[in-house]
Amino acid sequence: YTLDSPLIETSLQLAEYAKPSFTQGRSVTDTVNDLMQRIYRDFTFDPDFTTLATPLASVLEHRRGVCQDFAHLAIGCLRSQGLAARYVSGYIETLPPQGEEKLVGADASHAWFSVYIPEQGWLDFDPTNNIIPNTQHITLGWGRDYGDIAPLKGVIFGGQNHELEVSVQVECLTN
Template sequence: MRYDIRLVIDYSYAAPADHTRNLLRLLPSDAPGTQRVTRRLLSIDPLPDERRDSLDFFGNAMTSVAWHKPISAAAFTLTATVERAAPPPVLDLSPPLAGLAAEIAAEQSLAPQAPHHFLGASPRIRPVPEITAFARALITPGMTAFAAIEAIGRALHREMRFDAEATTVDTAPLEAFTARHGVCQDFAQVMIAGLRGLGIPAGYVSGFLRTFPPPGQPRLEGADAMHAWVRAWAGAQMGWVEFDPTNDQPAGLDYITVAIGRDYSDVAPVLGALRTAGAHESHQAVDVVPMER
């Protein structure tokens, strides 16, 4: 499936902000076998005085920008065309959950995709006994690692309620889990905490999800938003698998990856520092449009 994507994130400042610097992770990249980017462009207004494009440790595209003079607003616009391949049928080749630790230990590489980076605590996801206990209660004797991954994702979908007003970008996984509500970021980070609590390496994926309007209604432009889901390591044979607990489904043909990391802090679309005398406002609009071949 081929998609045309347009994302606009804009900021406005109550007072002109100076010494503004931003680190952006907005550009999708190729993923062997699943995703091919044929066009991508990140436009920034006003034009920054500095811009540097690079890759981070996990291979995500990063754009660093800075302005040397005060600015009252900033807008980041992404346009891209991405081809997404349908994932092959899933055959559970993962080991029993009790044997996963041995397979992790046998992985001697510390390359970015190695499971070791995704097993311990990360900046936003620490061990949470309550979430670990919830995950452990779902495990049955002889359950495979892959079955455990899906069981935890599906259980969180049943237990938690999507509520766009319930949390903020800084809400901790325990808070969202205790209240049983949140947005896709919360669903993903709670699931990651649960998986790691059971010894399953797990990471955070940010990107786009094609959405469907109600039957008989036209698709609304700008109604989509950036999305988040989970990748987990299901053993040496299966490797990394992806699951979306917000929507109770594997991440398949309708998912476009932008960045992967240990948690939201590794993949945040916009990070920055500035000096200003007032508050600021931000708005986001996303269009993910499937294109006919």
């Protein structure tokens, strides 16, 4: 998890973006938390900007993307500093605004990242929501990048103009 992967290549630009978070005397946990917060502040969630093929350099340049882009960005930044980081694929339970009912099927597939911290192990961070994942995050798997743990893979034969529609319902059964 320290080497480049098919969708995440370390670069001088990623190292430069990461650099302000890596201040002397700061713990690895605090450093990664700062990086997560900076990505949350500096980048705009824009589901129309990227596709699976959008290069990470474009996400960094335009400061927009989706959860997988933000996870890839953080991983690239961390690997550029020599840290082991991995892509996490799963689901997140979305909570409705105060006083409103939860919509059925409104939850979503989601991506975040983990960093390996000696003496502690793997710690998860969610730059899209600026939080440390908790019980609302459900991990399906880990990989070097999205390509290792895509939530859906396959081939469709025949016809034209296919469109996949998916809804997810995450519900806490215990309190």
